[in-house]
Each structure stands twice: as structure tokens, then as C-alpha cells.
Amino acid sequence: MKIAFGKLGFPKKGAIVLGVMDDRKLSPMGEEADKASGGLLTSSMKASRFTGKAHQTLSVFTPTGRVLLYGLGDGQGIDTLWCEKAGGTIAAGLAGSGETEVAVAIESRGDDSASPELKAAHVGYGALLRSYRFDKYRTTLKAEDKPTLVKMTVMVDGHTKARRLFAELEAVAEGVFLARDLVSEPPNVLYPESYAKILQGLKADGLKVQVLGEKEMEKLGMGALLGVGQGSTRESKLVVMQWEGGKKGDQPIAFVGKGVCFDTGGISLKPAGGMEDMKWDMGGSAVVSGLMKALAGRKAKVNAVGIVGLVENMPDGNAQRPGDVVTSMSGQTIEIINTDAEGRLVLADALWYTLKKFKPKFMIDLATLTGAMMVALGQVNCGYFANDDELSTNMSDAAKAVGEGVWRMPLGEEYNKMMNSDIADMKNAGPRFGGSITAACFLERFVEKCPWSHMDIAGMAWSSKDAPTVPKGGTGWGVRTLDQLVRANYEG
Numbered sequence: 001m002k003i004a005f006g007k008l009g010f011p012k013k014g015a016i017v018l019g020v021m022d023d024r025k026l027s028p029m030g031e032e033a034d035k036a037s038g039g040l041l042t043s044s045m046k047a048s049r050f051t052g053k054a055h056q057t058l059s060v061f062t063p064t065g066r067v068l069l070y071g072l073g074d075g076q077g078i079d080t081l082w083c084e085k086a087g088g089t090i091a092a093g094l095a096g097s098g099e100t101e102v103a104v105a106i107e108s109r110g111d112d113s114a115s116p117e118l119k120a121a122h123v124g125y126g127a128l129l130r131s132y133r134f135d136k137y138r139t140t141l142k143a144e145d146k147p148t149l150v151k152m153t154v155m156v157d158g159h160t161k162a163r164r165l166f167a168e169l170e171a172v173a174e175g176v177f178l179a180r181d182l183v184s185e186p187p188n189v190l191y192p193e194s195y196a197k198i199l200q201g202l203k204a205d206g207l208k209v210q211v212l213g214e215k216e217m218e219k220l221g222m223g224a225l226l227g228v229g230q231g232s233t234r235e236s237k238l239v240v241m242q243w244e245g246g247k248k249g250d251q252p253i254a255f256v257g258k259g260v261c262f263d264t265g266g267i268s269l270k271p272a273g274g275m276e277d278m279k280w281d282m283g284g285s286a287v288v289s290g291l292m293k294a295l296a297g298r299k300a301k302v303n304a305v306g307i308v309g310l311v312e313n314m315p316d317g318n319a320q321r322p323g324d325v326v327t328s329m330s331g332q333t334i335e336i337i338n339t340d341a342e343g344r345l346v347l348a349d350a351l352w353y354t355l356k357k358f359k360p361k362f363m364i365d366l367a368t369l370t371g372a373m374m375v376a377l378g379q380v381n382c383g384y385f386a387n388d389d390e391l392s393t394n395m396s397d398a399a400k401a402v403g404e405g406v407w408r409m410p411l412g413e414e415y416n417k418m419m420n421s422d423i424a425d426m427k428n429a430g431p432r433f434g435g436s437i438t439a440a441c442f443l444e445r446f447v448e449k450c451p452w453s454h455m456d457i458a459g460m461a462w463s464s465k466d467a468p469t470v471p472k473g474g475t476g477w478g479v480r481t482l483d484q485l486v487r488a489n490y491e492g
């Protein structure tokens with residue numbers, strides 16, 4: 001959807017959105033439209049349950065077109081997140097309404113929470129985020145089932161400033177969309193090699209992109225990552241993306257993603273029911289890719305690296321077995337107890353490579369790592385772990401600022417020792433209880449003293465229901481939090 005900004009006024013065509021406060025109190029433009037329509041707005045509100053409660057909506061058809069009344073409540077606390085929710089709600093409400101264009105009037109003078117221009121920019125941002133669709137593989141969609149809304153104009157005093165503020169947000173949305181596209185692609189289309197090709201395309205955005213194949217990874221000694229891909233006919237890849245927007249020679253910050261393009265479980269095969277979901281087991285890598293695109297898109301003043309380990313976990317005559325012992329790039333050996341605990345093996349080598357090659361300020365890894373995380377926190381909060389309190393605080397502040405939920409989980413020796421093996425340095429799967437925590441402890445063995453956080457996004461990467469700014473399907477969850485983390489703490 002196209003998002004534009006313009007002066008306040010009644011549009012010549014399309015729908016208009018006007019704010020209404022509690023007790024059906026119309027805005028100045030609302031009063032005007034009410035008069036012009038012979039009191040249609042007032043009578044429609046009276047005939048319905050619409051009172052102006054926050055985010056309530058009512059469509060009124062006047063002789064000059066649709067007026068969508070939007071509840072502002074008591075007008076307090078209308079901050080950027082509130083505006084994004086409103087933009088998304090409007091976009092979704094009118095998407096298939098028959099309207100092709102909508103103009104949203106931001107008549108408020110602004111309060112402590114946000115200036116009118118900032119509110120306008122975030123209304124546009126919310127609408128854009130919600131309007132995302134993945135229709136690539138639909139060939140028989142009927143005209144009447146396709147969305148009609150193609151353009152939103154947000155009207156506000158100071159629309160030039162709003163447009164400028166929006167440009168940065170749009171760059172982040174492009175990153176979110178890349179992440180959503182990647183997790184939505186089917187696994188016969190998106191596999192390590194084709195995925196790496198897509199990421200090569202990010203050179204056009206200004207990123208440096210380098211792809212390592214199996215030969216190079218063998219030379220580096222990445223036995224943990226390679227063991228996972230061993231049963232697949234698809235070649236494993238490691239993709240390194242670099243954004244150099246900071247000072248030359250400044251230590252980079254690093255993001256590492258699990259990119260299991262399909263997770264069958266391997267020889268420890270998963271049950272058939274729901275296995276198709278495991279196409280989005282590359283969700284962590286998708287967020288890293290989307291974040292790198294966003295940083296490049298808004299020319300962030302930071303040096304950042306994004307590293308994704310791309311593999312396919314398949315059962316096969318050549319597949320890794322439970323009982324195998326592999327040697328990771330770090331030299332530490334790992335006894336494979338369960339071939340379905342593959343993500344940590346990929347990350348072990350990707351983290352170590354990142355640590356040694358880039359000596360980053362910090363490392364954050366993202367992974368759809370454990371079903372246990374969904375049991376613990378549902379699909380509401382992402383559980384994250386951190387060996388550094390400052391990084392942890394920055395993380396939770398950033399998530400809060402963009403309206404994505406995170407919850408810190410514990411690490412500790414009691415958990416860590418559950419990953420000790422009888423015959424190797426560690427094993428890849430511990431007891432069932434505390435499964436997300438022991439997985440994090442496993443990863444911690446590959447980060448030495450580097451400030452590090454692990455985000456287990458198993459419950460967040462995919463959603464089966466619509467949310468105000470996130471349509472169901474691939475969510476791109478995390479791109480916005482990490483962009484905000486960078487923006488608020490590591491630029492300039």
C-alpha cells in the first residue's frame with residue numbers, strides 16, 4: 001500500500017477517517033462533515049454502539065463518500081504505538097471494503113506523548129505494516145476477494161516533517177517485509193542455496209555479502225553446523241552480511257540467525273502433524289536478514305554484521321545419527337543425543353565464527369530454538385537470555401518502545417551442567433524440563449566473555465491470527481526491536 005502525507009482537508013475522492021472522543025464528541029472536521037451531511041454522523045453514532053471509545057470504528061456513508069469515525073477515547077496516551085494500532089486497524093478495516101483510497105485526518109495538536117507529525121508518521125507506519133500480504137502462490141484469487149485499498153494519505157499540519165519521519169520507519173518496514181517473505185516461502189523454493197542468492201541481492205541495498213559453502217566451512221572446522229546438513233542433498237551455506245555505516249575500524253555489533261530451511265528432526269524424526277510449520281525454522285535468520293536490510297535502508301550510523309547459518313535437517317542414509325560425536329569450530333566436541341536439537345549445533349559454529357572473525361561489541365542470536373519456549377511463554381513474549389545486564393536492559397527497553405514483548409529467562413550452572421556428556425565435552429540435548437534454558441546454556445559455551453543475548457523466537461516467528469500491525473502468517477517479529485536497540489544505544 002502506498003502511504004502519502006498531505007495537508008488537512010476533505011479529499012475529492014475516497015474515504016476519510018475522523019477522530020471522535022468519548023461521548024461521541026466530534027472533531028472540528030467531524031462537526032463540519034456532520035453539518036454538510038445534514039447530521040448523518042450524529043444520527044449514525046446515536047443509532048449504534050459507537051461512543052468514541054479508543055479504537056472503536058463506525059463507517060458512515062454520506063452523499064460525498066464514506067466517513068470512518070475512529071474512537072480516540074479521552075484523547076490521553078495517544079502515543080506512537082497507539083497510532084500504529086490505529087493505522088493498522090484502519091488499513092485492515094478498509095482493505096477489502098471497496099474503497100481504493102483513504103485520507104486520515106490528524107487534527108490533534110499533540111500532547112506529551114507525541115507531536116502531530118510523529119503521530120501521523122506512525123499511523124502510516126502501522127497501516128503499512130498491516131497491509132503486508134504474501135499472495136505470490138495464489139493464482140485463482142477472485143477479484144472480489146482481493147484487497148481494494150491501495151493508498152492512504154495521512155493529513156496533518158507539518159506533513160513534510162511527517163513524511164521525513166515516515167521515511168525512516170518505511171526502511172524498517174521493508175526489513176520486516178523481507179523477514180516475513182522469507183519465512184513464508186515454501187521449503188522447496190527456499191533452501192540454503194536459493195536463500196543465499198536472495199541475500200546476495202542485498203548488495204543492492206549497500207550491504208557487503210559473502211557466502212561460504214561446505215568446502216570453506218570444512219576448512220574452518222565447522223563440524224557442528226555441517227553435521228546437521230549432512231543428510232540433505234542441499235548444500236549448507238553460511239552467509240555474512242556487513243553494514244558499515246559507523247566509523248571506520250569501530251568494533252561491529254553482531255546478529256546471528258538460525259536458518260534451518262526445513263527441520264524434519266532428522267533421524268530423530270518429528271511426527272507428521274504440523275511438520276509443515278518447520279518451513280519457518282529459518283525464522284531467526286530471516287529476522288537477521290530483515291534487520292540488516294533495515295539498517296542499510298535507513299543508513300544507520302553503526303557497523304553491524306549479520307551472520308546466518310543455512311541448512312536443511314533431513315533423514316537420509318548419510319544423515320547424522322543420535323550417538324555421533326562432532327567437533328565444533330571451537331574445538332569443543334558434542335555428542336548428538338537427538339538430531340532434532342539441530343538449531344543449537346548450527347548456532348554453535350555461527351556464533352564462534354562471528355566471535356573470532358569480528359570480535360564484536362556484542363552478539364545477539366535469534367532462533368526458533370525450542371518448543372519448550374512456546375510452552376513457557378506462549379506466543380505473547382519472546383524469551384531471551386543474556387550474560388550481560390546492560391545488554392539485557394537495552395533489549396527490554398527497545399522491545400517495549402516498539403510494542404514487541406520480551407521476557408528475560410535465567411542462565412546458570414545448575415542448568416548448564418545438565419548439558420555435560422559422558423563421552424564428549426557436551427551433549428546437544430538435556431532433560432525435557434527447562435529445555436529452553438539448557439539450550440541457551442549450550443549456546444553460552446560458544447560465546448566466551450563476549451556480551452551476548454539469545455532470543456528464542458519459537459513462539460513469535462509465525463502467527464495464526466491477525467494483530468493490529470501484523471497480519472497472520474510470518475510476523476517478522478524482532479526486526480523492529482533490534483532496529484530500536486541499535487537506534488537507541490549504538491549509533492553515532
Ligand code: BES
Nearest residue numbers: 281338340341368369370371372429458
Ligand atoms: N525447530 C525446533 C523447535 C520448534 C518447535 C520451533 C516448534 C517452533 C515450533 C527445534 O529444532 C527442535 O526440534 N527442538 C526440540 C529440542 C529437543 C529435541 C531437545 C524441541 O523443542 O522439542
Ligand code: MN
Nearest residue numbers: 263340341342
Ligand atoms: Mn529440531
Ligand code: ZN
Nearest residue numbers: 260263281343
Ligand atoms: Zn529446528
